[in-house]
Amino acid sequence: MNKHFVFTVIVALLFAFIGCSGPTNTSTTEHKPPVDTDLQLGKEIALATKAVLGKHLTHAIQTKGTAGAVDFCSLQAISLTDSVGFVKHAKVSRLSDLPRNPNNFASEPFLSQISTYKTQLLNGDKLNGNSILHEGKEYRCYPIVTNGMCLQCHGKKGTDIAPETLKVLNEKYPNDLATGYSANQLRGIWVVQMN
Ligand code: HEC
Numbered sequence: 001m002n003k004h005f006v007f008t009v010i011v012a013l014l015f016a017f018i019g020c021s022g023p024t025n026t027s028t029t030e031h032k033p034p035v036d037t038d039l040q041l042g043k044e045i046a047l048a049t050k051a052v053l054g055k056h057l058t059h060a061i062q063t064k065g066t067a068g069a070v071d072f073c074s075l076q077a078i079s080l081t082d083s084v085g086f087v088k089h090a091k092v093s094r095l096s097d098l099p100r101n102p103n104n105f106a107s108e109p110f111l112s113q114i115s116t117y118k119t120q121l122l123n124g125d126k127l128n129g130n131s132i133l134h135e136g137k138e139y140r141c142y143p144i145v146t147n148g149m150c151l152q153c154h155g156k157k158g159t160d161i162a163p164e165t166l167k168v169l170n171e172k173y174p175n176d177l178a179t180g181y182s183a184n185q186l187r188g189i190w191v192v193q194m195n
Contacts, residue, residue: 038194039129042090042140046190049092050144052078058149066152067164070172073153074101089195094144096188100154100169100178109134110141110191117143118186142190146181154181 056077060069071077075094095106097114106114109132117127127143151160153169157179161169169176181187 039140042192043129043142045088045090045092045192046142067168070168091193093191094188095191098177100173100176102175113141114189121186138194140192143186144188144190146183146185146187148183154178156180
């Protein structure tokens with residue numbers, strides 16, 4: 001085997017490699033839907049955070065009773081290691097038009113998103129995640145809808161909310177707007193800030 005032949009084979013193999021992996025990439029990028037993938041990631045983060053929160057809240061209600069569990073419907077109740085948003089480097093919050101904690105008050109453009117979801121829920125439409133670009137940052141929003149369990153603390157005073165729970169809520173949240181809900185109403189939104 002002469003050197004010339006070996007060289008030719010190597011060059012041919014190199015071309016074969018480049019030929020395999022080279023030009024295919026360029027055409028696929030146009031078809032990739034970046035918004036959808038991000039919405040999916042944001043949804044996973046919101047759902048996983050919801051699951052951790054729900055688990056802690058349910059456990060607290062079972063062990064401490066509803067009045068004793070009041071501190072557990074808070075993202076602060078989730079430790080950093082439990083927080084999926086922390087792992088994925090996204091910032092997760094919950095906002096409402098009628099917040100219990102004034103820090104969770106939704107301003108624009110999130111307030112409009114809430115009213116859109118409220119209308120959709122009333123019309124029986126599907127509530128989809130949405131991307132919002134606000135002051136140069138990317139946010140993903142998802143609906144938070146009440147179920148029967150929530151009413152122990154977010155339902156009607158006097159009927160759904162027990163007097164001892166109401167007492168704790170009034171002490172901690174003198175400006176509480178988050179009562180009077182029934183099941184299957186829009187309580188607020190998950191807001192995931194993507195990095
Ligand atoms: C044991 C009482 C309790 C239960 C049950 C409860 N919450 Fe809460 N919820 C609270 C408290 C207290 C806060 C305020 C937390 C804070 O200070 O950040 C809150 C805050 C929230 C917020 C943030 C906006 C705001 O009002 O400040 C949302 C959204 C929310 N709750 C939804 C729900 C949903 C949905 C359920 C049922 C799946 C539920 N909560 C069940 C006590 C409760």
